[in-house]
Amino acid sequence: MGVGSFFTSKLDEALGWARKYSIFQYPFVTACCGMEYMATACSHYDIDRFGAGLPRFSPRQADVLFVVGTISHKMAPVLKRIYDQMTEPKWVVAFGVCTCTGGFYDNYATVQGIDTIIPVDVYIPGCPPRPESVIDGLMKLQDQIAVSAQRY
Amino acid sequence: MSGAEILSALRARFASAIVETHEHRGDTTVVVTRERLRDVLRACRDEPALGCDFLMDLTAVDYAKYPGREDGPRFEVVYHLYSLTHGHRLRVKVRVEEDDAVVPTAVPLWPIADWFEREVWDMFGVRFEGHPDLRRLLLYEEFVGHPLRKDYPINRRQPLIGPKT
Amino acid sequence: MLGEGAGTGSGGQEMMHLGLGPQHPAMHGIIRIVTELDGEVIRKADVEIGYLHRAFEKDCEVGGYNNAIPYTDRLNYVSPLINNFAYASAIEKLLDIDVTERCKYIRTIMSEISRVCDHLTCVGATAMELGAFTVFLYMIKAREFLWELVEDVTGARLTISYGRVGGVKADLPDGFAAQATRAFKDVREVLSEVHRLLTGNRIFMDRMVGVGVLSREETIAYSITGPLLRGVGVGYDVRRAQPHWAYDRVDFEVPTQKDGDNYSRYLVRMAEMEQSMRIAEQALATMPGGPIQVDWEGRAVEPPAYVDQGKQGKTDGLLLVPIRLSPNLEGQERRKHVQVNADDKRVVLPPKEHTYGSIEGLMNHFMLIMEGYGIRPPLGEAYFATEGANGELGFYVVSDGTDRPYRVRCRPPCLPPLAALPRMIEGEMIADLIPTFGSVNMIGGELDR
Numbered sequence: 001m002g003v004g005s006f007f008t009s010k011l012d013e014a015l016g017w018a019r020k021y022s023i024f025q026y027p028f029v030t031a032c033c034g035m036e037y038m039a040t041a042c043s044h045y046d047i048d049r050f051g052a053g054l055p056r057f058s059p060r061q062a063d064v065l066f067v068v069g070t071i072s073h074k075m076a077p078v079l080k081r082i083y084d085q086m087t088e089p090k091w092v093v094a095f096g097v098c099t100c101t102g103g104f105y106d107n108y109a110t111v112q113g114i115d116t117i118i119p120v121d122v123y124i125p126g127c128p129p130r131p132e133s134v135i136d137g138l139m140k141l142q143d144q145i146a147v148s149a150q151r152y
Numbered sequence: 153m154s155g156a157e158i159l160s161a162l163r164a165r166f167a168s169a170i171v172e173t174h175e176h177r178g179d180t181t182v183v184v185t186r187e188r189l190r191d192v193l194r195a196c197r198d199e200p201a202l203g204c205d206f207l208m209d210l211t212a213v214d215y216a217k218y219p220g221r222e223d224g225p226r227f228e229v230v231y232h233l234y235s236l237t238h239g240h241r242l243r244v245k246v247r248v249e250e251d252d253a254v255v256p257t258a259v260p261l262w263p264i265a266d267w268f269e270r271e272v273w274d275m276f277g278v279r280f281e282g283h284p285d286l287r288r289l290l291l292y293e294e295f296v297g298h299p300l301r302k303d304y305p306i307n308r309r310q311p312l313i314g315p316k317t
Numbered sequence: 318m319l320g321e322g323a324g325t326g327s328g329g330q331e332m333m334h335l336g337l338g339p340q341h342p343a344m345h346g347i348i349r350i351v352t353e354l355d356g357e358v359i360r361k362a363d364v365e366i367g368y369l370h371r372a373f374e375k376d377c378e379v380g381g382y383n384n385a386i387p388y389t390d391r392l393n394y395v396s397p398l399i400n401n402f403a404y405a406s407a408i409e410k411l412l413d414i415d416v417t418e419r420c421k422y423i424r425t426i427m428s429e430i431s432r433v434c435d436h437l438t439c440v441g442a443t444a445m446e447l448g449a450f451t452v453f454l455y456m457i458k459a460r461e462f463l464w465e466l467v468e469d470v471t472g473a474r475l476t477i478s479y480g481r482v483g484g485v486k487a488d489l490p491d492g493f494a495a496q497a498t499r500a501f502k503d504v505r506e507v508l509s510e511v512h513r514l515l516t517g518n519r520i521f522m523d524r525m526v527g528v529g530v531l532s533r534e535e536t537i538a539y540s541i542t543g544p545l546l547r548g549v550g551v552g553y554d555v556r557r558a559q560p561h562w563a564y565d566r567v568d569f570e571v572p573t574q575k576d577g578d579n580y581s582r583y584l585v586r587m588a589e590m591e592q593s594m595r596i597a598e599q600a601l602a603t604m605p606g607g608p609i610q611v612d613w614e615g616r617a618v619e620p621p622a623y624v625d626q627g628k629q630g631k632t633d634g635l636l637l638v639p640i641r642l643s644p645n646l647e648g649q650e651r652r653k654h655v656q657v658n659a660d661d662k663r664v665v666l667p668p669k670e671h672t673y674g675s676i677e678g679l680m681n682h683f684m685l686i687m688e689g690y691g692i693r694p695p696l697g698e699a700y701f702a703t704e705g706a707n708g709e710l711g712f713y714v715v716s717d718g719t720d721r722p723y724r725v726r727c728r729p730p731c732l733p734p735l736a737a738l739p740r741m742i743e744g745e746m747i748a749d750l751i752p753t754f755g756s757v758n759m760i761g762g763e764l765d766r
Contacts, residue, residue: 028340030347031369031761032394035438035475039464042457057342072765073311074292075347075368078339080313104387107306107372108299109291116314128475177410177699206540208702209711209728218717219696232700232713232728236537236551239558243700264540267736275374290367290765299375306375 016146019063019089021051023142026062028082031069033096033128045131050138059085064141065118070098071111083118089148091121093141096128103127153201153240155180161201166192171247181243183228189246190256196233196242197261204233204242207258210268212276216250216302226250227278231258248278257282275300332360335747339368343751345442346759348735350750357746362739369761377725381691382408382482385725390476392727393763395438396431396706398467400763401480404725406561407701407712408482411694414664418563420484420657422604425563426497427479428703429593429600430467433504434460435706435758436586436593443583443755444515447524452511459507462500469496472645482692483665484658487648494601501594508590516587525580529741529753532577539737543708543730544589545757547573548581555704562703567599579756606656623673635674642669664692691720707731707758729763 029037041047041055048054056062059082071079083092094114097103100123102112114120121144124137153161155175162182163170169188174181184192196204209232215221225247233242246255257280258265269280270289277298280286288295295310309316338349347368353361373392377385389404390397402424409416416424441456464474469490471477479486515521531541533549546553552571556564572588574581618626623640626632639650651668658665666685671678684690694716702711711728734757741757742750 029345030340031371032391032476034345035394038438038457039461039474042461043454044458044461055342069761070369070371072368072370073309074370075339076314077312078368082340105371105376107376108304108309109370109372111311111314112309130474176697177413179698179700181698205537206542208540208709209700209713209726211713211726213715213724218723230713230726232711236553241700262540263535263538264733264736267732288367290370292367299372306372306379 012149013146016148020142020145023050023052023064023138023145024054024056024062025052025064025066025093026057026059026082026086027055027066027068028079029066029068030071030075031096031098033069033098036128036131036134037066037068037095040131040134045135047135047138050135050142052138059083060087062086063090065090065092066095067092067099067114068095070096070103070105071114071117072109073111074109076111076117079114080117091141091145092118093122093124093137094120095124095134095137097125098127099123100125153238155240158202158240158242161199162192162195165195179243180241181245183245183247186246186248186255189244190258190261192244193231193233193258193261196244202242203235203237205236206234207262207264207268208232208234208241210258210265210272212272212278212300214276214300214302227253227276229255229272229278253278254281256280259283274298277301337750339365343446344754345446346754346761346764348759348761348764350738350754352742352747352750354747357748359742359745359747359750362742362750364735364738366735367765369765371762371766373727373766374725377722379721381720382694382722383692385722386480387476387478389480389727390478391762392729392766393435393705393707393710393731393760394475395760396428396435397475397477398427398431398471398479399703399705399710400727401478402428402562403701403703403705403710404712405480405482406703407699407714408692408694408722409659409664410701411697411699411714411716412482412661412664412692414483414659414661416484416659417606417655417657419488419604419606420659421562422600423485423489423657424480425567426489426597426600426604427467427470427485428562429597430463430497432593432706433590434463434467436590437463437504439706439755439758440511440583440586443579443752444511444521446751446755447521449515449518449521452514455507455511455514459504462503466493466497466500469493470648481658481665483661487646488653488657490648497597497601501598504590504594508587512587515583522580524749524752525578525583525756527576527578527580528745528749529579529756530577531737531741535737535740536577539733539740541708541733541737543705543734544582544585545577545734546708547571547585549577550575555702555709559702561701563600564596566603567596569596579752582756620669620673623670627674632675636670638670638674640670640673689720693718693720702728705730705763707734707760707763727763727766729766731757731759731764735759735764 094100099114122137122141159173169184172183196202212229227248231244274288333354336351339347349365351363352359389400392400437456437460441453445453471479536549552573554571569592651670654668667678667681672682696718698715700713702709708730713726715724717723
């Protein structure tokens, strides 16, 4: 292993470590799941312990897009636009079964999974997921962020 | 007023306009002709004895697949009225055919009818004559058809972006 | 999606068009408000909804009568229990059946707990949007205490699917009254803290008093019910006007305010939470068929052993042997089942002892579950209304005599206030939109269905 690659891989590791604990999320809250999102964010479950406590309400300043709740066909272009406005590196979390697959809303109004519109990194199933599974999903995302190829 | 009293008061005034009345499970219902609908609603609101100041709900039902009603008028527009002073409820219905699905608007009587009627137009395709701005309420303008009609399949999707199935 | 281009001139003045939403940080809910601004003053506003339209009414027509219960959870997802019970009661009205007294009390208690959760969220979110983040944290903490109660009863925190046509899913767990008393004490503490933080707070009052006013006449013309109607001094409450469940047997006040502004709505909601807890406490104290002191003698058997015995014809006394049910089914043992469900085989699933232990019970179970069978109300229609957290929540159901509803219509309590929102904000400053929107408590699931 050359000296150069040793340094870049160490730098990657350091960057990955730093990035995984400074998640600025954009909560794209639409429906019921938002209630559990609130519960996860507040004092009982305290998402801040994972370095994800600060939501940024501008997609341009956010790293992770939390899509929380059912996306209807009327809402889909808005979601796409928000995703496009985010700067790299960016990740997407599908929060709740409606965002994963459409859930039990198999009808004319609902998008059958947001991965038909935008790429998704972590799926958190549940209708709505309990805060524990949200935190589990968040930790899985952190692992992904830590090992992903860092761009700088 | 009791249900029977409401019905007799309406019958006394609008004998020719009343198609049918019934009291099922304690709900008083009167079916009126489309021509006199506006007058009946106005009377329900303004007559002190009736005093229905609230238009609690306005919706429609598509009877295309209802047993015994397949040939009859397809749509029924349903008004649920409530009187704050007397505490009674009244259901007013009007029947319209599919090829002439037009009902006079109730917006001049109750401003809330604006949104309710837009929703009925959106979901059933029943038009409201005289409505100031009859646009879709819940769905988007690109959507074709009226989803709560019985012949609209539940999973016929019309996405704006993404895969078309 | 904020600030979409400048717009037309009128009367020599430049008007600016500002679109808020459908996804906006200061508004909890997806809705689009297009405003026409003259400086900072809103001259005209147009509200567009439907971003969370999930075809509730169409979905209901596809499954059986009980299959619609999970969809009703997700109408007003902040107080799902009220939706469950209102829907179930509408079907019961159509079937003309009466539920047991204990079930009525359970519905009353759980609805009131749900209402408190709803108001907590509404007040908390409104305060947060005005910058009072502490209040939001406190309110969500209090809601968490109540959700723990709800979870003990229903098995879920939020989307509970606890109501059933003809009853409820399961009886209250043992020791529920004591737990509830403790939770209410904690919630009351939080509420008094919030009162100290907000009620006389200068900043909060500046943003709320005299803002978002809607007159009494207009409120009625727009058919607005709930806290907004009581905020203009009309004491209409479905629980009082058409008592159902156990509301005629408890003592409560209908709090009203006069001014019809955001602050009045806030005060009404704060007062209502106290009243709701009062109702729940009284109902818990006077509930019939209370907790059973003596448990069944003998050990409970596992369902397979129970079925085996039945198959071998050892049915003698079998129905008296309790079964060890999965934790999901706790509270549905036969002795509890009869307390909370209507005695009507057309509607209510038999207790599990019967399903497993007798052929009649099994048949009865299948007749309600199988495709093409199930609950079959006679031809007809019914409208049932109860007081949701936002106002009159009505279900209008039409039956064609088959096992699935021909039409289910939900009268959404928060649609009328949203239709009147332009009337509340026109002529006010753009910043006043936020507290006004907070005070109408828009819930997407119920508004767009």
